[in-house]
Amino acid sequence: MTDWHNIPYFANISPSxxxxxxxxxxxxxxxxxxxxFAEGDACGGFFIIVDGLVRIFRMNGExxxxxxxxxxxxxxxxxxxxxxxxxxxxxxxxVTQTTVWVISHAHLISLLASDRLLLQNYVQQLAHQNRDYxxxxxxxTFRSIPARLxxxxxxxxxxxxxxxxxxxxxxxxxxxxxLGTTREVVGRALRGLLNAxxxxxxxxxxxxxxxxxxxxxxxxxxxxEI
Amino acid sequence: MTDWHNIPYFANISPSxxxxxxxxxxxxxxxxxxxxFAEGDACGGFFIIVDGLVRIFRMNGExxxxxxxxxxxxxxxxxxxxxxxxxxxxxxxxVTQTTVWVISHAHLISLLASDRLLLQNYVQQLAHQNRDYxxxxxxxTFRSIPARLxxxxxxxxxxxxxxxxxxxxxxxxxxxxxLGTTREVVGRALRGLLNAxxxxxxxxxxxxxxxxxxxxxxxxxxxxEI
DNA sequence: CTTCAAATCCAACAAAAGTCACAGTAACCC
DNA sequence: GGGTTACTGTGACTTTTGTTGGATTTGAAG
Numbered sequence: 010m011t012d013w014h015n016i017p018y019f020a021n022i023s024p025s026x027x028x029x030x031x032x033x034x035x036x037x038x039x040x041x042x043x044x045x046f047a048e049g050d051a052c053g054g055f056f057i058i059v060d061g062l063v064r065i066f067r068m069n070g071e072x073x074x075x076x077x078x079x080x081x082x083x084x085x086x087x088x089x090x091x092x093x094x095x096x097x098x099x100x101x102x103x104v105t106q107t108t109v110w111v112i113s114h115a116h117l118i119s120l121l122a123s124d125r126l127l128l129q130n131y132v133q134q135l136a137h138q139n140r141d142y143x144x145x146x147x148x149x150t151f152r153s154i155p156a157r158l159x160x161x162x163x164x165x166x167x168x169x170x171x172x173x174x175x176x177x178x179x180x181x182x183x184x185x186x187x188l189g190t191t192r193e194v195v196g197r198a199l200r201g202l203l204n205a206x207x208x209x210x211x212x213x214x215x216x217x218x219x220x221x222x223x224x225x226x227x228x229x230x231x232x233x234e235i
Numbered sequence: 236m237t238d239w240h241n242i243p244y245f246a247n248i249s250p251s252x253x254x255x256x257x258x259x260x261x262x263x264x265x266x267x268x269x270x271x272f273a274e275g276d277a278c279g280g281f282f283i284i285v286d287g288l289v290r291i292f293r294m295n296g297e298x299x300x301x302x303x304x305x306x307x308x309x310x311x312x313x314x315x316x317x318x319x320x321x322x323x324x325x326x327x328x329x330v331t332q333t334t335v336w337v338i339s340h341a342h343l344i345s346l347l348a349s350d351r352l353l354l355q356n357y358v359q360q361l362a363h364q365n366r367d368y369x370x371x372x373x374x375x376t377f378r379s380i381p382a383r384l385x386x387x388x389x390x391x392x393x394x395x396x397x398x399x400x401x402x403x404x405x406x407x408x409x410x411x412x413x414l415g416t417t418r419e420v421v422g423r424a425l426r427g428l429l430n431a432x433x434x435x436x437x438x439x440x441x442x443x444x445x446x447x448x449x450x451x452x453x454x455x456x457x458x459x460e461i
Numbered sequence: 462c463t464t465c466a467a468a469t470c471c472a473a474c475a476a477a478a479g480t481c482a483c484a485g486t487a488a489c490c491c
Numbered sequence: 492g493g494g495t496t497a498c499t500g501t502g503a504c505t506t507t508t509g510t511t512g513g514a515t516t517t518g519a520a521g
Contacts, residue, residue, distance in 0.1 A: 067369075069377040070454070077369075093362045098369050121358070128354050132347070135361035136319045142368035143293075143303075143324050149375035150415035151295040154478075180498060189376035194478060196500065213487085228296070379507075406468065420508060422470065439517090 016057060016083055018130050026124035033116040039103035046087070048100045054113045055091035058082045061107025062174070066186065067099050076186040077145075078171035079104070088134065091117050141167050149189060152227075155198045157188045159227040162208065162217060177214050202226075242283060242309055244356050252350035259342040265329035272313070274326045280339045281317035284308045287333025288400070292412065293325050302412040303371075304397035305330070314360065317343050367393050375415060378453070381424045383414045385453040388434065388443060403440050428452075 013019045013027060022030075039045055039061070046053035048067060056063075058080055065078040065086055077099060080086060090097045094114045112120070121128045144167045148157055161168055161176050161184065172187060179187070185195045199215070202208045207226065209218035217223060239245045239253060248256075265271055265287070272279035274293060282289075284306055291304040291312055303325060306312060316323045320340045338346070347354045370393045374383055387394050387402050387410065398413060405413070411421045425441070428434045433452065435444035443449060 067373055067376075069373075073377065075373065075376050089362045089365045092358055093366075095366075098366055121355070122351075125348075125351065125354070128351070128358065129347070131358055132318055132354065132361065135358065135365060136315045139315045139361060139365055139368065140319075140321075140324055142365065142372060146368060146372050146375060147293055147295075147301065149372060150293075150301050151299065182498080191479060192499085193480075193501085197478095200500080408468080417509060418469090419471090419510075423508095426470085 012083075016085060018085060018088075018134055019127065020130060022124050022127045022130070026120060026127055029123065030112070030120060033112050033120065034110040035112075037109055037111055039107045039109070041103060041105050041107075043103045043107075045101040045103060045107075045109070046097050048098065049096050051096060052090040052094050052114045053087055053097055053101075054111045055085065055117050056087050056101070057085045057110040057112075059108040059110060061109075062104040063107055063109075064102050064104050065099050065171075066102075074186040075189050076172075076183065079174045079183075079187075080171070081173040084173060088131075088138070090114070092121070092131065092135075094118075141170065154188060154190055154194055155201055156227050158184070158195065158198045158202065159207065159223040161187065162202075162215075163220070163223055163227060177216070238309075242311060244311060244314075244360055245353065246356060248350050248353045248356070252346060252353055255349065256338070256346060259338050259346065260336040261338075263335050263337055265333045265335070267329060267331050267333075269329045269333075271327040271329060271333075271335070272323050274324065275322050277322060278316040278320050278340045279313055279323055279327075280337045281311065281343050282313050282327070283311045283336040283338075285334040285336060287335075288330040289333055289335075290328050290330050291325050291397075292328075299417075300412040301415050302398075302409065305400045305409075305413075306397070307399040310399060314357075314364070316340070318347070318357065318361075320344075367396065380414060380416055380420055381427055382453050384410070384421065384424045385428065385433065385449040387413065388428075388441075389446070389449055389453060403442070 013030065014021070019027065019030065034057075036059075045056070045063065060082055063078075063080045063084075063086065064076055065080065066074055066076045068074050078084075078086070086101060087097060091112070091114055121131060148160065148167075152160070161172070164172070164176055168187075176184065181192045181195045181199070185192045188195065199208070202223075203210065203215075205222070207217075207219045207222045208215050210216075239256065240247070245253065245256065260283075262285075271282070271289065286308055289304075289306045289310075289312065290302055291306065292300055292302045294300055304310075304312065312327060313323060317338070317340055347357060374386065374393075378386070387398070390398070390402055394413075402410065407421045407425070408418045411418045414421065425434070428449075429436065429441075431448070433443075433445045433448045434441050436442075
């Protein structure tokens with residue numbers, strides 16, 4: 010039923026590996042709000058979302074939240090812990106009711122050993138993730154919050170793969186968690202982009218008014234406008 | 236001459252793959268200050284440092300620098316571009332005169348196809364890098380500059396693998412580039428840690444006076460001192 | 462020993478981001 | 492429709508970080 014071949018990790022793998030995969034995969038369900046696994050816990054395995062919405066995040070001591078991804082069906086997560094068997098590097102919770110396939114670390118390793126193409130896919134996917142993290146890292150080091158917000162609205166490059174939810178649908182609180190800041194700051198930055206004419210309010214929702222302007226703001230650090 | 240087996244990527248690989256590897260590897264030399272490759276350029280391949288010191292960094296439009304790693308012999312770099320063949324994700328320059336082995340993207344791919352153990356090592360190494368980037372990302376989102384500085388001085392976890400240079404040896408300018416800030420701010424934070432008694436000046440150089448205190452500061456966000 | 466360039470120290474100021482408090486406004490559910 | 496809840500708007504204030512400019516120290520080279 011799930012179309013495994015549409016998942017980049019499993020593209021073009023041998024039929025035998027595919028059937029093996031299906032034997033190994035366990036189906037699990039989570040209620041809205043339920044924790045799928047926690048940061049630091051023993052490896053939860055490799056997850057594939059079949060249905061629902063999953064938040065991947067980290068939290069610091071004082072309860073501030075950093076949302077790394079908001080994932081929809083056919084996205085996978087926890088690839089790193091699944092392959093190295095160490096503790097989960099972040100938390101995962103079901104935002105809405107969610108169904109996932111899970112493959113344990115041990116089973117994944119045996120699959121990787123049996124199908125070379127799967128292993129090659131895995132290398133490519135990890136490399137891709139690496140690039141994305143690097144870009145997020147640069148966002149945090151170099152970009153101001155208005156710039157990060159503009160980038161999120163453009164919703165291309167990095168964010169589109171990790172935040173599978175149009176920014177229009179997100180609350181300011183959620184945007185703040187994605188950008189690594191607080192609600193008020195997002196509110197102010199949002200007002201800024203509206204005043205600068207880069208975004209426009211269309212009734213309740215916010216639409217892009219000046220794509221090029223957003224792009225310019227997202228790329229350069231100099232913060233403009235009120 | 237180079238002990239290839241000490242490089243995690245090549246640990247335990249077959250003798251035939253190893254000899255293949257040695258055929259493919261080209262030796263190159265760079266003068267102090269020379270650019271090894273630039274961000275965005277066509278893939279430079281897989282690099283292994285034989286001698287010298289290499290700075291891996293990104294730069295934003297306004298010339299601010301973010302040093303990702305400072306690498307010494309037997310460290311490797313550009314693993315991501317080498318495996319996916321896309322453009323280099325960062326710049327690499329030789330800080331001192333430097334000798335490296337280079338393996339082209341095409342050759343690396345053919346090596347990975349011929350030796351399964353090499354491919355498995357590669358997956359594990361990429362996963363490891365992924366964790367490190369994630370930790371750096373969290374440092375940038377959650378930690379204040381004094382906290383990041385404390386972490387750098389503890390010189391464990393992430394930093395030790397990427398900054399193969401004791402922090403004592405670095406100039407404030409260099410520390411600033413690693414922490415993603417400016418020289419003056421590092422100076423202030425350094426004074427702060429000295430005043431708080433976490434670090435001490437021993438003649439010219441700075442030594443750790445209170446390891447636990449540093450650890451506490453590095454972990455919690457609440458900024459203390461002065 | 463002198464000289465020069467690099468590195469550091471420091472204070473004062475500017476800008477960005479975080480915090481607090483509270484008022485408005487939509488949405489949702491009896 | 493009334494009341495509750497979640498989300499938004501906004502001003503005032505604090506803290507942290509970035510910037511500027513100049514004084515001082517240090518180390519290496521001549």
